[in-house]
Amino acid sequence: MKRQCRKAERMWRKTKLEIHYSIYKDSLRAFNVELGKARQSFFSNLINSNLNNTRTLFATVERLTNPPSQIASEMLSDSKCNEFASFFSEKINNIRKAISTSPSYAEVRQIRPQYQKEDTMSAFEEIDSKILEEIVQHLKSSTCYLDTLPTYFFKRVLNCLEADLLEVVNASLLSGTFPDSLKTAVVKPLLKKSNLDNTILSNYRPISNLPFIGKIIEKVVFNQLNKYLNSNGYLDNFQSGFRPHHSTETALIKIINDIRLNSESGKISVLVLLDLSAAFDTVDHNILLERLENWVGLSGMVIKWFRSYLEGRGYYVSIGEHKSKWTSMTCGVPQGSILAPLLFSLYMLPLSQIMRKNQIAYHSYADDTQIYLALSPNDYSPIDSLCQCIDEINSWMC
Template sequence: TCCGAASFKKPNLDPTTLANFRPISKLPFLSKVLEKAVYEQLQSYIDQNTIAEKFQSGFKSCHSTETALLRVFNDLFLTADSGGHSVLVLLDLTAAFDTVDHGILLSRLELSVGLKGTVLKWFDSYLKDRSFSVNVGSCFSSVSPIHCGVPQGSILGPLLFSLYLLPLGLILEKHKVGYHFYADDLQIYMPLKSSSKGSLNPLLDCIQEVKLWMEANFLSLNKDKTEILIFGNSDSNVLDNCDSAIGPLASFCHPFARNLGVFVDNEFKFEK
């Protein structure tokens, strides 16, 4: 059983809205020691067998938000320098860590990562039969079981979540779009070969399949945090009357957006 502290997702949020809190698990010391030992072995195995998503900058040594932004904007700059236009879609997941399905994760560890036997049984034991209570000040809630999710605040949680997302990279590669992950934030981008709406078909097909995969894996896209920028072209009419699996693209189009903590604009001025 872990005790979850009620922590704000961001400062200055309304404390009366439960969605503004993030559950952070306070785990026992011995649990963290064991998790660290397992983490080191699992990470070593992943590195040796090049299993990790190559375009994931979260939860990875020598990677950060900066490496994610540098790669994406280098590609966008190259397109702009050649006189072309690009579209960038920023996607975010809702409570991603909390909705991970244990059965699917174990299947992923077996089929995509290659864990079997005693090792797989250990992870099955690690995920199941967990419970939690919430601590606010000096008050504690009653204990409730946890049926899904990986613990936020744990050592293994972030790595397990990144492995849960492994098939998503294959989908994005299939549609031949540029992409980059940072934890549960996903950036999808591609050059626009013309101003016709047909040039967006690969992106629309990609978004459709990403959404279907998310639903099948009990993950949910946060439409409130979905944003689109058009680079190298001040006319965003290319998105007009262009419907997608997440809704009309024009409704998500903005002249600037906050991307991994950095305000970016469609003219690369970075002035905001």
């Protein structure tokens, strides 16, 4: 089964087709099921054959209940958690400090939407118990350390909690406030690759987890905001990230198809790939709120809610039973949240106008953007427009 799974993986990595990815995932799932059965059988036999051997029995139980951690043992302390918190925070601060504030590109920063809509979103709609139940049951059952109840148990006893939960959710929507108690994230360091030195802080990435009730409120807001954005055509048509029926595959197909069409027309394609460092973590809150208000027409209680949602956030790093001091977050969209990807897409809306102004084709997936153009073999003048576009993108991002 392992050979079959590896064969399916190689085929998917070679073709990058969705059908081969599905075959690979099915093979991997079947392999993991059989592996789990074999593991269960092995440990059952080991325990049954050592019922009178307490040393082996306790060693086996310890092995099952406390698997080895990727984190070095010297990292297991409150002081190391504080070092992680400082490192993650300083990384973001250093990127923001490096951002230029040159006034020479004021005209780039002051881009305004070329379209104006009369429709605005000034208030949320209250939800009923049916909508609430549907949202809760469809959310992932991952549990945050800050949750009073494990998520799987929360879902089981939802009927007992439904009335109070519904009151909390609707109170948040109607008052334009996001509860302060739900703004703290638990961050766990995760080694980027298993072969990296696990004693070096920069080899870890922060994995953020948020309280489940906060995610419920977010999902309600997401559904109403997404419906408004789609009905008014505010979302960028060439942004494939975090949208239904869009994927890295659809983005890749679009770009490859455009390049092939250029080739069939006897033209040369020039492709530039842009990638941002800590893009989600460095979003400026004031600029984001300006985008929401002036670019997509959020106002009243809705814009008040988003201001409340962004301000006063923080996190602490947790490793095992150890944790850091609470650290404030003054920028960025909340990692691990439901709204973060959509908010980032709205934050990046002006980028499309820079491309269109310079007549440069583009396609984005989240924070990865590809810009490209076609050249006639004897005419390289469009390169000037491409260079101008890149300069303006750089200035806008700064």
